[in-house]
Amino acid sequence: MKILVTFAEVAAVADNFEIEDGAVADRYLEYDLNEWDEYALEAAVSLREEGIAEEVVTVTIGPERSADTIRMALAKGADRAIRIWGDDLEGDPLEDVSTRAALMAPVVEAEAPTLVLSGVQAADDGYGSTGVSLARTLGWQWGAVVNDFTLDREADSVRVRRELEGGIEELTTLSLPAVLTIQTGINDPRYASLRGLQEAQKQEIDVQTPAELGVGADRLEPRLERGELTEPPSRGDTEYVEGDPPEQATAIAEQLIESGVVQE
């Protein structure tokens, strides 16, 4: 069987950044693999190593810059990578999760995997909806926020453990093919080896445009518009402790004593 992993390149802002003209300048952004997708990739690669899967393919929607991140996924064990991009994806179209699903669905149909694994959410925008939207677009079954799963090829099903709030887990069986969104902690993602990174540099990344995937310009018309970015308003009553570490420690000590949790 084949497993397809949807992979997002995500941005993190540096500790000290500024918002200029309603946006974060690129110099304050650092791009990396999405943490949740790393767990999804690890699950897929492990299944291949166990002989349960034959091939692991990744699909990423992202500009040329994201090739670096994709090569990291290849270095961690993916066999092939597909990158979707076109000039018509600049700006707002990707704010709408249904657009992302519409772009990935033809890739999934062409690759025909048994299982699609996707991170629960992307660390930067946190919509948390790509995997389920993709499943529904394909007409497949799905499980969201999965922290364990077991394939049953004879029954053509997958048993999933879903992590609900408050330490409760739900046990569900889904028919295959299916899309699972993977929660962190399901495994222990590996580091990319130097040799793996070197080999990944030589690998071809299959780049496909929306038009090549049969997604027309009308489908990319934005229904959501992102406005200016702002820093969250301060709650106002937070007391910032100035001074050097000993002075800061003294302030904490006083607070602990005043609260009664530590005796003087």
Place this chain on the structure above:
Amino acid sequence: MSDVLAVVEHRRGELRDVSLELIEAGADLAAELDGELHVAVIGGNVEAIADRLNRDGVDVIHTIADGAEFNHDVYVQAVRALYETLEPAVVLAPHTVNALDYVPAVAVDLDLPLVTDVIDVEVTEAGLRTTRGLYESKIEATVTVTERPCVVTLRPGEWARAGGVSSVPVEAFEFEIEESAVDSHVEGFEEAGAGDVDVTAADFLIGVGRGIGEEANLSVIEDLAEVTDATIAASRPLVDNGWFDTSRQVGQSGKTVSPDVYLAVGISGAVQHVAGIKGANTIIAVNTDPHAPIFDIADQAIVGDLFEVIPELTDQLR
């Protein structure tokens, strides 16, 4: 098309608090749209749950009795059928694990734009303007939905819980469920293990986060805990790393705590973690990142290096 449909959440017979927040937000939005607020409860003991939804601002409660517990296939069909009958302008759901499991599918089926994890929403001339967190809530962005109708999920804890008791009509909504399209089967629930410690009982909790760096560095925290007789809790990444038992995990998927003091060390304050500590009387946060969202909810904020501040604190209290 100006009504709001809010789909509430319940588990094991209990209405979840976020449902009352949904009603509060939905009532405001319905008023802005000059429409009605329709509230739906799907599955379980719908009559008993409907009683608790009888709040100010609700115009109609719809009960759909299919299924004992949450099943995403049933929810998708039920919400789709309700939508097609009511034709609301906005469908609201809480941004919860179960919503993540069915709401995107509803949006796909109905070809509606979807905005999730929203912390504010208002009606503007350009459309429905939502506010969301970006980059782990260090930044906020507005996202305007230029098409109505649309689907929106709301972040738990951002709205007050609707109060009051009114006399709202409860209507049983019946539709022909397509059994062949129910392809997922919920087989049961399990509680995460009891673990080695009860963090919910502690008066003084030291919460440790990713800023601690390596497992060996935990000795800095253990020293302070020993001197102060505090209990150590952890954010999710440290539990994922296997450094702590899940019983010490604080946050949305872990424990909700309410100590006298919560000292957050090297914790950025991801929304999932913050959800678990809002009940603390006093929150003290130590973090090198001045934009860490934990500072937005802290009473006392120390922008500093935990490896300098915490050993100093231990020495002072020793």
